[in-house]
Amino acid sequence: MFGLEATVMLALQGSAALASVRAFYPADIRAALRDVPQPRALVTSPVHLRALLQSDSDLPAADLVLSATAPMSRAMARQAQAGLAAPLLEIYGSTETGAMATRKTADTDEWTLLPGIALESHSDHAGDGESEPAILVRGGHIDEPVALGDAIAPLDAERFMLHGRKADMIKIAGKRTSLAYLNQQLTAIDGVQDGTFYVPDDVHEDEAAGRVVRLVALAVAPGVPAARILQGLRERIDAAFLPRPLCLVDRLPRNAAGKLPREALVPLVAAQLAQRHAPGFVIDAGHLAIAGHFPGNPVVPxxxxxxxxxxxxxxxxxxxxxxxxxxxxxxxxxxxxxxxxxxxxxxxxxxxxxxxxxxxxxxxxxxxxxxxxxxxxxxxxxxxxxx
The missing domain is CATH 3.10.129.10 (Hotdog Thioesterase)
Known part of the structure; x- marks a missing residue:
């Protein structure tokens, strides 16, 4: 729906031209931007935009960047605006509703509803007492009210905060968050090119027995030590959600749409855990040889x-x-x-x-x-x- 709305329908409604090239790789996107006359807009997603920003070449200036399909971090939005010399606008929507809200991600985490769109809470008495009220969206181009599958916190009649998919919500040691939020914090760390958190199937929280969920995280971060990434996570998320363990990998098994199917992650996580359970050694920062090797840039001799x-x-x-x-x-x-x-x-x-x-x-x-x-x-x- 995002692709249809933001390219075909937007071009028709706005009397604009749509480039016919299938720009997938960073070099393709740069070439397409150069070939399209200004004013020009880049319609993208966080996965593809991250790859574009990590490429070494200079980027042609755009006049607008539209992104959807997954929440973007504020740091990445600012990097995109600087690299493309254009404002970045995120769109929030679904296949059932179309676009519902937008935000200028570089400036705020809050979403603003489109004109005529409204949110309302709907109590669900079938839950276990801990479930949050369902959020319905209505009005504008939406013919019938639609229940949203996301965890949303309305701020007022026009603004709200998005906390991720309800299916992604996890509870550890009495605290709640979403996998989408954790993934966003992981990929916002300097040097992390891609990353995801993972909840193992065979781990269940049982506070009475003293057993809690232990998350696993996978990160693509060439040249960045795992300890530095963990320190970055400690500064961003509650200690209850820190990964145990954090695994560094060469790539994540994303599909053609940039998604990470769980069935593709299962064997990768299993291999990483098996590897970590093998005997090995770790030299910590307190080792005597580290003190002078080298101050400010410690390296194991x-x-x-x-x-x-x-x-x-x-x-x-x-x-x-x-x-x-x-x-x-x-x-x-x-x-x-x-x-x-x-x-x-x-x-x-x-x-x-x-x-x-x-x-x-x-x-x-x-x-x-x-x-x-x-x-x-x-x-x-x-x-x-x-x-």
Whole structure:
């Protein structure tokens, strides 16, 4: 409905021309904007707009940016306005109602209803006593009142706050929020290109038994330590909703419409949790080697990584490693305090009664170091194992 309204219908009603190109990738969008004469409007969504803003090239100026399909953070809206030199307007609506409200996201979190549209509360006595009243929308172009599936808090007759889908509402330790809000806070952190929170199916809150929901979060943030992202979340959301764990991934399995189907997230989350449950090590900020390495930009020293890798490989093989020589070691990416480091190793014996071990260290989904070790005793050959 957003695409139909904001391109076909808006162009017809406003005597405007609609570009026929299918601009999907950032380079396509830049080219289309350059080719369309001014005044010109860019109709987009937060997923595609984020990709466009993260591209390196300068953006042609627009005269208006329209966005819908998911709430946008204020920081992203301001970035879009600066990059495209145009005001950004968000549209709130649904397939059943069409457009209902707009907001200038860079300036406010509040939504303003379109002329003639009104909201009204409708009590639902079938609930459990904790459910909020249903919100109906009526008037204007809406023929019959429609019950909205979103959690809405009216401010006055014209303005309201949107707290996300009711189906996305979660309760942890007596506190409520929405997954949409959490996702928005995650992707608003500097360096996070994409991200989402996830509620595991097999975790149920039982306060009487002391068991609460533990959220999982996935983030695409190349070069950004997980500890920094968690600190950013602590500054934005209640501690009850902090992810346990936060997993760094290369990409999220979005479909062609930019959505994240749960069935696509299930195997990704399962793989990440299985990986995290494997043995590994974390060097925290209190380690003695961190203090001088380096002030203001802490990095785990390579010798500390190597020392812990040797201990982990020995533990995986069931015996301490008597290392005779450290072969060529390449440090490929810095490791920050608080990042979990995994070790993959492969064992090779030789005819001199020694063994050679090839190892790779990974953190946050990237290779951080690799090399070889020679031991003074032949070790039992085992399959390469992550730890």
């Amino acid at each position: 390579g010798v500390v990584l190597l020392d812990h890798a040797i201990l982990q490989i020995g533990a995986a093989l069931g015996q301490p490693l008597d290392v005779a020589q450290v072969g060529t070691v390449k440090f490929l990416s810095p490791v920050r305090p608080g990042e979990r480091v995994e070790v993959a190793h492969q064992l090779h014996g030789d005819h001199a009664g020694t063994a050679s071990i090839r190892f790779t260290l990974r953190a946050g989904g990237r290779d951080v170091a690799s090399g070889t070790l020679s031991t003074r005793a032949t070790l039992a050959s085992r399959e390469a194992s992550p730890c």
